[in-house]
Amino acid sequence: xxxxxxxxxxxxxxxxxxxxxxxxxxxxxxxxxxxxxxxxxxxxxxxxxxxxxxxxxxxxxxxxxxxxxxxxxxxxxxxxxxxxxxxxxxxxxxxxxxxxxxxxxxxxxxxxxxxxxxxxxxxxxxxxxxxxxxxxxxxxxxxxxxxxxxxxxxxxxxxxxxxxxxxxxxxxxxxxxxxxxxxxxxxxxxxxxxxxxxxxxxxxxxxxxxxxxxxxxxxxxxxxxxxxxxxxxxxxxxxxxxxxxxxxxxxxxxxxxxxxxxxxxxxxxxxxxxxxxxxxxxxxxxxxxxxxxxxxxxxxxxxxxxxxxxxxxxxxxxxxxxxxxxxxxxxxxxxxxxxxxxxxxxxxxxxxxxxxxxxxxxxxxxxxxxxxxxxxxxxxxxxxxxxxxxxxx
Numbered sequence: 001x002x003x004x005x006x007x008x009x010x011x012x013x014x015x016x017x018x019x020x021x022x023x024x025x026x027x028x029x030x031x032x033x034x035x036x037x038x039x040x041x042x043x044x045x046x047x048x049x050x051x052x053x054x055x056x057x058x059x060x061x062x063x064x065x066x067x068x069x070x071x072x073x074x075x076x077x078x079x080x081x082x083x084x085x086x087x088x089x090x091x092x093x094x095x096x097x098x099x100x101x102x103x104x105x106x107x108x109x110x111x112x113x114x115x116x117x118x119x120x121x122x123x124x125x126x127x128x129x130x131x132x133x134x135x136x137x138x139x140x141x142x143x144x145x146x147x148x149x150x151x152x153x154x155x156x157x158x159x160x161x162x163x164x165x166x167x168x169x170x171x172x173x174x175x176x177x178x179x180x181x182x183x184x185x186x187x188x189x190x191x192x193x194x195x196x197x198x199x200x201x202x203x204x205x206x207x208x209x210x211x212x213x214x215x216x217x218x219x220x221x222x223x224x225x226x227x228x229x230x231x232x233x234x235x236x237x238x239x240x241x242x243x244x245x246x247x248x249x250x251x252x253x254x255x256x257x258x259x260x261x262x263x264x265x266x267x268x269x270x271x272x273x274x275x276x277x278x279x280x281x282x283x284x285x286x287x288x289x290x291x292x293x294x295x296x297x298x299x300x301x302x303x304x305x306x307x308x309x310x311x312x313x314x315x316x317x318x319x320x321x322x323x324x325x326x327x328x329x330x331x332x333x334x335x336x337x338x339x340x341x342x343x344x345x346x347x348x349x350x351x352x353x354x355x356x357x358x359x360x361x362x363x364x365x366x367x368x369x370x371x372x373x374x375x376x377x378x379x380x381x382x383x384x385x386x387x388x389x390x391x392x393x
Contacts, residue, residue: 024055025054025055032382056379057381059080059378061081061082061375062375063076074100108376126385137169155172156171159237162238163238164238184204208260231245231246233245245284261317270282279297
């Protein structure tokens, strides 16, 4: 009589789907993408709406050299390579070229969940670099207005609508109407419908070039970037309604320049005083309350950067906010802020305990990658601009 396999041995041949998911969640992005080719069922699971929403890969930094307006000259390095001034090493030692599928000029307009809205020549695309997939967007209804001195006057914001399970782009164009009146027309793109439609005009003018996305809303600083008459305009991607967010109270004259960013998932405002070389940072700890603005930093960088840098619009901007050793407790584990200067090759480190400044060069100034005009952090994501529109909620 032939020996029969026990049920226990049979069960070990097949892992439960939920166990497979938990294992995949702990793998690097490249490994997860590689496993998506194992079978149709694994591919459907990995690129399914539930798995894609939960998965988050590693944080990385894209560096783009000054004077080059395309991604083919960009470099990528892990965020961890610049996360600590005490364990600092040159991030370019382990940097890799960014693989770009586009030829010619390409400019980043907005980003969310590693979906990058990129202008390629005269077209718009949504691009996921890690997946090496992109979607060319239909032509918007509003042609760009080539404003003063022949430069287009527009702004873009990209974010996720959690109610509609959709990624949306808000495009704002300044239009000159009769009697020299300028209006800010707005057009909304939906990835699910792959189409643009006109919406209510943007309520203010003189907004920042790009938006900050947090709590389901896009945020623009409006008012020209100075203290007077400035506030934050929000746009809810689910309700498609505009709102206002009050700025924190601060002292100073008209030579302050302001802008917004996102740090640790919180809306943040930073100010550069171009007169005395000071930098102030606020973080909104409770998004539902305008009174929750907390001043995290108030420093003077005049002694560490040449005074001539203060003539630039925003000499410094906050880049990353983290715990030195990943936790609290003790003076050595206090929160840190990485502040990056676009003017030279330096990263400026400081802490919220005593505001000590430390300057580190990011590359050898004798080499070609000397100065950087743009750099941004992204988190590896499985959101595909091709697959996402076909997924169910």
